[in-house]
Amino acid sequence: METIDTLIKARWIIPVEPDDTVLEHHALAIRAGRIVALLPSAEADDRYRADKVHELPHHALIPGLVNTHTHAAMSLMRGLADDLPLMEWLKGHIWPAEGRWVGAEFVEDGTLLAMAEMLRGGVTCFNDMYFFPEITAHAAARAGMRAALGLIVIDFPTAWAANADEYIAKGLALYDDHKDEALLSFCFAPHAPYTVSDEPLKRIRTLANELDLPVHMHVHETAHEVxxxxxxxxMRPLERLAQLGLVGPNLLAVHMTQLEDAEIAHLAEAGAHVLHCPESNLKLASGFCPVQKLLDAGVNVCLGTDGAASNNDLDLMGEMRTAALLAKGVAGDAAALPAAAALRMATLNGARALGLGEETGSLVPxxxxxxxxxxxGALESRPVYHPVSHLVYATGRQQVTHVWVAGKALLKDRRLTTLDLEAIQARAMAWQERLKANA
Incomplete structure (x- = not known):
């Protein structure tokens, strides 16, 4: 018999690759943080001797969810300024609060809060865009979570940098310091076309091409932006980005609610990725991303939550359901964005956009x-005819019981193993009192 670290036996395994596959009464074998095999549970007992065996007779195993667009530390601003349009929300409330409070301590506490929430909801990898990314790197290492760190760039000064040159220099230094860490990857993260001028964008294009890093950016978020x-x-923002050489396989364009058919064709031809945040778009009344048109054109579409300040949660399972339902309404077609496609958007599509498709996003040896x-197995999930449909249309994040990242258990029977939930909650309450007192 072969010796392995972990054997997980489940009622269903949904590997995402191949498409729309469900394996019943199967097991997942793990050695040294990697998947060794997927095979019938009875065969696994004969073939493997495992240090740890998990029997999950009512569970579905899925790949870790990939949250492709977050501002993790903004969890501390959850509900701070609701029911406002984007620019009023940003200029009147969020940017002033950030100017007053954002620093290393804020980012650490907010990111730990966000990661605890995401892990409890099945997210194993998040793509972040925020200040003090070096603090986010340390927090992710502490949690054992996979993170793509945004090397943020914006024209105006903040607590982290004074100008675009300093943002880029500090981002490159962070990349050099952490580029060999297994659970970390990087993106350039210019905030948006309306907050980053041409010269920094040209430099980002050159650096992204040299380092083969994605460029993660809010694009066509609202009609006002256009x-x-x-x-x-x-010209429209996408045309400007194209003239600057930024529309290509490295572009991760977030929101994209304002798209013309010719632009969709251009994105497909260029190999760009769209990061869809349906609930944030709905809450801010930003518009509707034409998801099915993008998929039909061959564009890789992924899912993100956006920050908890505008969502107001980091629930990617909820985003799957909202994305699937919204796509049907926008397309006028009940067959638009079926459940398997929504799950793929939340897993493999996101991993591929981040350049991690060979590492994560599907359960493949x-x-x-x-x-x-x-x-x-809960009453609310009975009966189960099609487990993939159930995951999208009938299941909530509270039904996530176990999470592993690179074979390490980060959530076991709903308990976080690497993060101190009570301490995180206490810090969040302390920040609440500070922000309330100075609102």
Whole structure:
């Protein structure tokens, strides 16, 4: 018999690759943080001797969810300024609060809060865009979570940097310091076309090409953004980015609620990725991303939550359901964005956008063991005819019971193993009192 570290036996395994596959009464074998095999549970007992065996007779195993767009530390601003349009929300409330409070301590406490929430909801990898990314790197290492760190760039000064040159220099230093860490990856993260001028964008294009890093950016988020770009530059934001050489396989364009058919074709031809945040878009009344049109054109579409300040949660399972339902309404077609496609958007599509498709996003031998167990045995999930549909339409994040990242258990029977939940909650309450007192 072969010796392995972990054997997980489940009622169903949904590997995402191949598409729409469900394996019943199967087991997942893990050695040294990687998936060794998927095989019938009875065969696994004969073939493997495992240090740890998990029997999950009512569970579905899925790949770890990939949250492709977050501002993790903004969890401390959850509910701070609700029911406002984007620019009023940003200029009148969020940017002033950030100017007053954002620093290393804020980012550490907010990121720990966000990671605890995401892990309890089955997220094993998040793509972050925020200040003090070096603090986020240390927090992710503490949690044992996979993170893509945004090397943020914006024209105006903040507590982290004074100008675009300093943002880029500090980002490159962070990349050099951490580029060999297994659970960390990097993206350039210019905030948006309306907050980053041409020269920094040209430099980011050159550096992204040299280092082969994605460029993670809010693009075509609102009609106002497009109108402002037409007034300032005489062209739509996507056209401006194309002229600057940024529309290509490295572009991770977030939101994309304002798209014309020709732009969709351009994105597909260029190999760009769209990061869809349906609940944030709905809450801010930003518009509707034409998901099915993008998928039909061949564009890789992924899912993100956005920050908890505008969502107001980091629940990627909830985003799957919202994305699937919204896509049907926007397309006028009940067959648009079926459940298997929504699950793929939340897993493999996101991993591929981040350049991590060979490492995570599906349960395939050789990949990292980023695995989530979801209990479908509760009354609210009975009966189970199609487990993939159940995951999207009938299951909530509270049914996530176990999470592994690179084979390490980070959530076991709903308990976090690497993060101190009570301490995180206490710090969040302390920040609440500070922000309330100075609102």
């Amino acid at each position: 109108e402002e770009s037409m007034a300032r530059f005489g 050789g990949k990292a063991a980023d695995v989530v167990a979801v209990d479908l």
